[in-house]
Amino acid sequence: MDQNLDYEKIEKTAARRRKIKNILVYSALVLWALIVLFPFYWMVLTSIKSYGSYSSEYIPKFFTLQPTIQNYIDVFTAVPLLKYLGNTVIFTLATTALMLIVITFAAFAFSKLEFRGRDLVFAGFLALMMIPNELVVITNFVTITNWNMRNTFWGLILPSITSVFYIYLLKENFAQVPDELYKAAKVDGTSDLKFLFKVLIPICRPTIVTVTILKIIECWNSYVWPRLITDDAALFLVSNGIQEIRENGMGRENIPAMMAAVVVISIPLIILFLIFHKKIMEGVSRGGTKG
């Protein structure tokens, strides 16, 4: 009898302890989620406050009762945000498309074709992965300047067309496709190009999609290279555009309009993320880095 009571007691304390632990864990997680989400909330909130009401709030308010879309109208009329967005879309699509062509061909050569020096070149490529961008950007800046490509799309695009890391990722994936498939195609008289486009690429589609999304994110957020290579506002990308808006556009104090621009810039990637978050997170954990 006594023993039964004891068990009940022990179970009760264990359950209570579990409950307390759960409450603690969940509140810590919620707290961090709030810290992550708060800047997003604040930027949307500020962007729908009118300039007048924002300036009159010496102590900022956590909500607004008179939302306005005036700031969104302003960012598209007073500053060329639409132009920045258009430039970024062109830059992102062109860079990503060209890169996909280059890396697919390279990955195909490394994984399925046989020729002397292949492994040596591949080792050389891998060694290049260790070179930080900061070391080569100086000469690239001079090269592009000498080619008279400053303030052109080609100047923006050319240096980021190849990525050793994505070649490596794709080559590993291509190599998993059995060689028998390639040999069978050869026997049937299928050309290499046809095999690449009809067999390899469809099989490895998930990896290609992941690479595409990661590259799009990288292009959309790129700041350093565009800043070096463009000083003509007609060719600014969104990162430089937002910096320009901050320093020269709309007046320094018009924070609500600035936040409207920030919201507009952030939305495309957030939508992309919400659609593909599984793929993006999986791709990044396979070897993406930031910084």
Added chain:
Amino acid sequence: MKRKELKGWLYLLPAIIFLGIFMVYPLIDVFVYSLEEGYNSASQTYFGVGMYNFSYVLHDTYFLQAVKNTIILVLITVPLSTGLALLISLALNSIEKLKDLFQTIYFLPYVTNTLAVGLVFMILFKKTAYTEGMINLLINRFGGESIDFIDGPYWAKMFVLCFYTIWVVLPFKVLILTSALASVDQNLYNAAKVDGTSPFRIFYKITIPMISPMIFYLVITGFIGAFKAYSDAVALFGTDLNAAGMNTIVGYVYDMLYGNSGGYPSYASAAAIILFAIVLSITCINLLVSKKHVHY
């Protein structure tokens, strides 16, 4: 046979051309630049060859300030962000309900534009004549004095920079550590539980050793990433980082290359090489330490 050889090279050709022009040639060229003294980018002439550029950079007060800022940033953000990421991942792994939701939310900063969201942090922390700013409101509520984090004292500016950097780098670390924790063999935990091992001991003797390769991977990439900090600082303090006293080594390189103080590719190259040397030696030290402590 000959045609087959040629074809392989043909498929590789685009990649080789682009890498050659934009990676291999610059890599050699940067060392050449760094040794050319008194290089003039307009006339493309130089006086002599030597180590003067390195000596100039090492005596430049802006560079020393940049090195100091970068090192403080690295020393604060790398341990803090890795530790915080470990805590968050442990918490994430101990729950079942809403785990996916939390994971998705935590990853959100990874896909945002650093420059754009940096502006939000700026207005949250900034104190102007018109407004106290959100963070100062919190500080006041807890009985503190208002501080201008953007144009105020050095430590306040450093605090914002570190805070924002951690906010930006955590998604990646949490993601990596969460998947590392999830892949630890559950049998190990069950065996330990049967033996009545205390949770703290389980954490110390099983969890940490099992995920130590990933922790070290994060420490190494964290060091490299933090040493290259730049756009976070621009987002918070504007493009003239020297005036704000918040420049970083990478920022110094770009300022030397271009902008109001630019036009000195030789100094920029020397600074970039110094940065590379620092990063390389720290990575080597990390690898040596990890050989001793990491269980593969």
